[in-house]
Amino acid sequence: MAESKAPVITVDGPGGSGKGTITQMLARRLGWHLLDSGALYRLTALAAERQGVSLEDEPSLVNVAASLDVAFEPTPPGEPAKVLMAGVDVTADIRTETCGDNASKVAVMQPVRDALLQRQRDFQKPPGLVADGRDMGTVVFPDAPVKIFLTASAEERAQRRYSQLKDAGVDVNIDALLEEIRVRDERDMNRAAAPLKPADDAQVIDSTGLSIEEVLVRVMAAAGQA
């Protein structure tokens, strides 16, 4: 990484570890940019579905990923960033369980990952970047000065997701959610291309049993921003 480049804090970890909320809060506190890399995989899956591209058709998926027309719009504090695809608001569409599962499937393909790599690196701009994902510290920003790996037990992550969905009025079964989380973890951790794992120089923070504020305190301390 060139010395003139803006600093990056990478936050990797499994879904439901609190990464999304924590990285939003961190970026806001620091006044830095935020990269939600998972959204790019979700958008690739959604665009493929809308264009009638099969999740097995790797060459077409690469085209879909390379030609994504995406814009992230800032929103008031506490709300997820607004995501536009070809000018259409798809914020809610990319957050469904199906889209997350399809994203995890397209994410195993190295050529799809390659197609999204530069787009992710382009988020590195002054005054700095908080990068949320699975391979931010290992592949996308290997020279980042601060790397955090945020984790939590599968049971706790299922419970958090259950509460989120219930609050949103969605009727779900917690055992089914736990099973989905286990399947997705297994796929994300055991794929050949950029598997989910802490970078050698990452600081691991376990958020099981902690409130968001408590996690944020630990993450700020790890980032040297306490």
Ligand code: DC
């Ligand atoms: O963080 P998320 O749930 O929005 O991510 C959706 C899927 O995208 C996840 O199951 C794996 C994949 N992903 C990835 O492979 N690499 C990233 N940097 C981010 C997400």
